[in-house]
Structures are given as C-alpha cells and as structure tokens.
C-alpha cells in the first residue's frame with residue numbers, strides 16, 4: 001500500500017508540473033491573439049464570451065447571487081461630481097447592477113447591453129423594485145442615441161479597455177460628444193497593467209511585435225493588449241498612457257484615478273470643440 005501511495009504522489013507531482021506548463025502554454029497562445037486578429041474579430045469574441053456566460057443565466061443562478069449595488073469608486077464619482085439627478089446612459093449594463101442602484105437614487109436610467117438574456121434579468125428586477133429604468137439591446141460601439149440627450153454616461157466593468165486599438169477608442173470617445181448634454185460627464189472604467197513585468201508577458205510582447213510585421217496581422221496591437229477567456233482587454237501601462245489617450249480626443253479629464261482605473265470626462269464648457277480649433 002505504501003508503494004502504491006508513493007506512486008500516486010509521483011503521479012500527482014507530474015500532473016501539477018503539467019498543469020503549470022499547460023497554463024503557461026495557454027497564456028502564451030491567448031496572449032498572441034491580439035496581434036493576430038483584426039479589431040472587429042476581437043470585439044466579436046467578446047460578444048461570444050458574454051453570450052456563453054449569460055446563457056440560461058435566469059435558470060442557472062439564484063436571484064440572491066446578484067448584487068444591485070454601486071462599487072465604492074462609483075459612489076465616490078457621484079459624491080465628487082455632486083451627481084444627484086438627470087439622465088444616465090449605462091453602457092454594458094449586464095444584469096443591471098449599477099443601472100438599478102442608480103435608478104434607486106432617482107436618476108432616469110437607460111441601460112444598454114449587447115446581450116438580451118442579461119437585460120431580461122435587469123428589466124425584471126427593475127419592475128420588481130418599482131423602478132422605471134429602461135433597458136435596450138444595443139451595441140455600445142454604435143450608439144443609437146440622438147444629439148444632446150444624456151447628462152451622464154457610465155461605462156463600468158473595465159469595458160473602456162474592451163475596445164481594441166488606441167485610435168478606435170479615441171474615435172469612439174469623440175463619437176460620444178453629440179450624445180451628451182452641455183454639462184454632460186462620461187465616466188469610464190479601464191484596466192491597469194499589473195503583470196506586464198513577468199517573463200511570460202515580456203515574451204508574449206516580443207512575439208507579438210514580430211507577428212505584427214506579418215501581412216494581415218493586427219496593426220493596432222499595443223503593449224498591454226491581452227486576451228483571457230476569449231475576452232480582449234487593453235491594460236493601460238501607466239497613467240501617462242491613459243491621460244494622453246483621453247486628452248488627444250479633445251475631451252477634458254475632470255478627474256482620473258489611476259489606481260482605481262477610472263476617469264471622468266467632459267467636453268469644452270464654452271462650446272468650442274478643441275478638435276476644430278486651428279492647428280488641432
């Protein structure tokens with residue numbers, strides 16, 4: 001029996017080693033996807049990721065599993081910017097976590113998400129709580145909102161990082177301007193890079209730089225682009241990167257917390273569009 005137990009222990013160690021090795025291979029393979037796939041395929045993968053994770057969610061998870069509360073950074077944003085009423089557009093609303101919490105505080109909330117199943121839960125929950133928040137299935141990369149309607153736009157769940165490519169993120173941000181009321185604020189949540197110094201990540205980045213030289217590769221690949229569980233995210237490398245990216249859109253950064261990964265933007269209050277100024 002002792003001999004058998006020793007044999008099992010050896011097998012367990014071999015499995016552990018293989019597990020670590022396979023994990024690194026998987027990290028490497030998913031790490032090179034952002035350099036191989038064009039941006040529209042990366043965003044397509046994100047949709048598939050959420051379609052799979054929300055599949056049959058209403059029957060799979062009990063209601064007690066959800067929390068319809070704000071995260072502490074979101075609470076801070078409301079307090080710091082004295083947001084107490086107005087229209088809020090929530091992008092990537094999911095099952096309605098922040099939409100419902102915001103509606104309970106008296107905001108008029110519209111939540112958009114690409115996934116229908118998650119919105120059904122959000123909508124049922126809003127009705128059960130006697131709230132008038134509205135939810136609609138839409139792609140936040142092609143906003144179906146008319147000019148100058150929205151007081152606040154919220155994009156939580158680090159979804160600003162889900163848009164591949166600096167220029168695409170900037171073009172998307174610029175496209176928000178006409179949707180916002182004059183004093184409108186855009187609240188964005190982004191991912192900050194914590195692991196880029198590891199050997200595996202350095203190797204992935206070197207490989208990706210080589211891959212982007214091949215025809216058909218993703219030319220908008222940047223250091224910080226990652227893919228995990230088929231979900232693309234851009235992790236910002238430092239505060240300068242996110243600040244300069246936001247600043248170059250012509251928006252003013254009202255507030256930015258690097259450590260909490262969020263920013264509050266507005267556009268020029270005097271009505272002038274810095275992008276249309278001579279020399280811009």
Ligand SMILES: C[S@@+](CC[C@H](N)C(=O)[O-])C[C@H]1O[C@@H](n2cnc3c(N)ncnc32)[C@H](O)[C@@H]1O
Nearest residue numbers: 050092093094097113114115138139140156157
């Ligand atoms: C990380 S979850 C965040 C959910 C919720 N906002 C929260 O913070 O708890 C991201 C959500 O964005 C949605 N989403 C992803 N890509 C989208 C797109 N292009 N347009 C609209 N919604 C999208 C997903 O379906 C998912 O519900």
